[in-house]
Amino acid sequence: MVSLKTDIGSISLEKPGIVASGIMDETGPSMVRMIESGAGAVVTKSVGLEPNAGHANPCFTEVTGGYVNAMGLPNPGIELFREEMEVAVPKGRIVGSIYGAGPDDFSRLAGRMEDYGACAVELNLSCPHAKGYGMEVGTDPAMVKAIVSAVKSAVSIPVWAKLTPNTHILGDIGMAVQDAGGDAVVAINTLKAMVICPEIGKPLLSNKFGGLSGAAVKPVGVRAVYDLRTVLDIPIIGVGGIENWRDAAEYIMAGACAFQVGSAIGTVGTDVFARINEGLSAFMEEYGYSSIADMTGVAHD
C-alpha cells in the first residue's frame, strides 16, 4: 500500500505538498481552503515586524512559462497576523514565513509565530526584490549562519531556511544553515528577472526587476536540490515550477522529502494539490515505491 506520508525532520505530514509562501496564505480562511484542497501544510505569506504595503503596481505579469512578480513583501505585520493564525492553525499544519533585516528581527518574529501555533518557521532569506531583506541577507553565509543560530536559540519549533538560486555559493549557504543547527532548507525562491515593454520602452514592474516563478524555473530548482543533497544531511524541501506529479517526483528524486507549490495555484488552480497527490500515488504504485522516503534522492548514484 502506497503512503504519501513524509517526515521533514521531526515534523510528519500526511501529504508531501505544501503551499509555498505568498500564494493563498494571506488570510486564515484562504489557508484553511488550501489545507482542505489537499495540501499537507501551508507556509504563510512572509510577515515582518511592521505592516508593509509592498511595491506599487505594476508588480506582477505573466511571461512565457510563468510569472514575474515584485510584490515587495506586502503584509499586515506580525501583530495583526495573529488573527489569521488563530483561524488557520486549528485546521492544519501552518509554517510561519518571516523576513527581517538581521538576527534580532528574525528571532522576535519566530518567537511570535511559535506563540501563534506555527509548527515551524521558514526564514525568507531569498526574496529577490526587497531592499535590505530576503536575498540581500541570504547570500552571505556568515549572516545566514548568524540568523539561523539566533532563531534556533529563540524558538523550540523547527527552523527552515528558504534559499535563493541567485548565487554561485548555494552549497556554502546550505552548509551555513546546517552548521547553525537549521532543521531544513527550502530551495528555491524566484530567479531575479526583468520584463521590458518594447512599445512603451520601459521596464514593466514599478520596482524594475522582480522574481521569475513557474514552470520555467523547475530545472533550476531541481538542479539546486540535487546539488544541496550532495553536501547536506538535513532535510530539503523542493520548490520551483511544480505543476503536476511528474514535477514533484523530479524534486523528490533529486533529494527532497517534501515539496512546495506556488505559481501553479494560479496556472492550474486551487485543486493542484489533489491532482498531484492522486498522480503521485498512482506513479508510486506502478513503479513500486511504497513511500516518499523510498523515492527521495534515488536520482543520485
Added chain:
Amino acid sequence: MTDVVTIKEVVQECYDTKTFRFDWDADARPGQFIMVWIPGTDEIPMSISGIDGMEKSITVKAIGEATRRLHEFKAGDRLRIRGPYGNGYDLSRGELLIIGGGVGTASIMPAVTASGADTIIAARTHNDVILDGVAAEHARNLWIATDDGSRGFHGNAVQLMRGKVAERHYDCVIACGPEVMLWFTYQACKELGIDCQLSLERYMKCGAGVCGCCVMDDSRVCRDGPVFDMEKLAKLTEFGKSNRDACGRTVKFR
C-alpha cells in the same frame, strides 16, 4: 494574456468619465476585467465595458492619479493590458434584471448588450448617468434612477429595483456598483427570494489569483469572482462590512 493595444476612439461619457475603445483579439465574457498599465503611475483593474467582436472598451472615471493620467490618452496612444480575468456573469439564469450604479455601470454593460434584459442605471445626478445610450439600444426596458431626482426615478437603485420586482417577474438580479448599493441589493434579493450575481471590488495587485491581496474570507475576488452569486455571498463575512488595505489590514466600512 498580455497585449499592447492601440486606442481607436475616446468617448466622453459625462464630465468625469471617458470610454476608450480598442481592438483586442481576446475572448472576453461579460463581467470580466483587465489590468491596465498607465506607465509612470500605476496598473489598475478596469471592467470591460464593451465587447463587440474584436472591439473592446473600458470606461474610466477620473478619480485618482492613474485614472486622471489615463484621461489624457488619445486615439493612437497605446496601452499595455493583461487579462481578461475573473469569472463574469452567468446570463442563463432565467429572467434577468440588470443594475449598474455609478461607474459600476461599465461592468454590467456587456451583459446588457448580450442579453437585452431589463436594465436600471443609477447615478447621483443626471450629470453622472453614463452608458444610457448603449443600454437604450439593447435593453428591453431601461430605467434611470438619480439620488437627487434630476432624471428618472427619484431615489436609489435598490428602491427602484424593489418597485420593478413588484411589477414584473425576475429570476436573477445582476448588479455592479458601490459596495453599499450591492449590500442592500443582496439584502433585498434575499428578502424577495430572487437569486443575484454581484460584481465586487477589492484592492488588487496580480489580478490572476496568485498574490492574495484581494482575498475575502477564502475567496479571491480576482479569480473566484469578481462576480459572486447568492450562495457564495452568504459565505463572505467581509462583504458589506470591511475591505483590506495594501498591507492586508482589515479596514471596516462602518
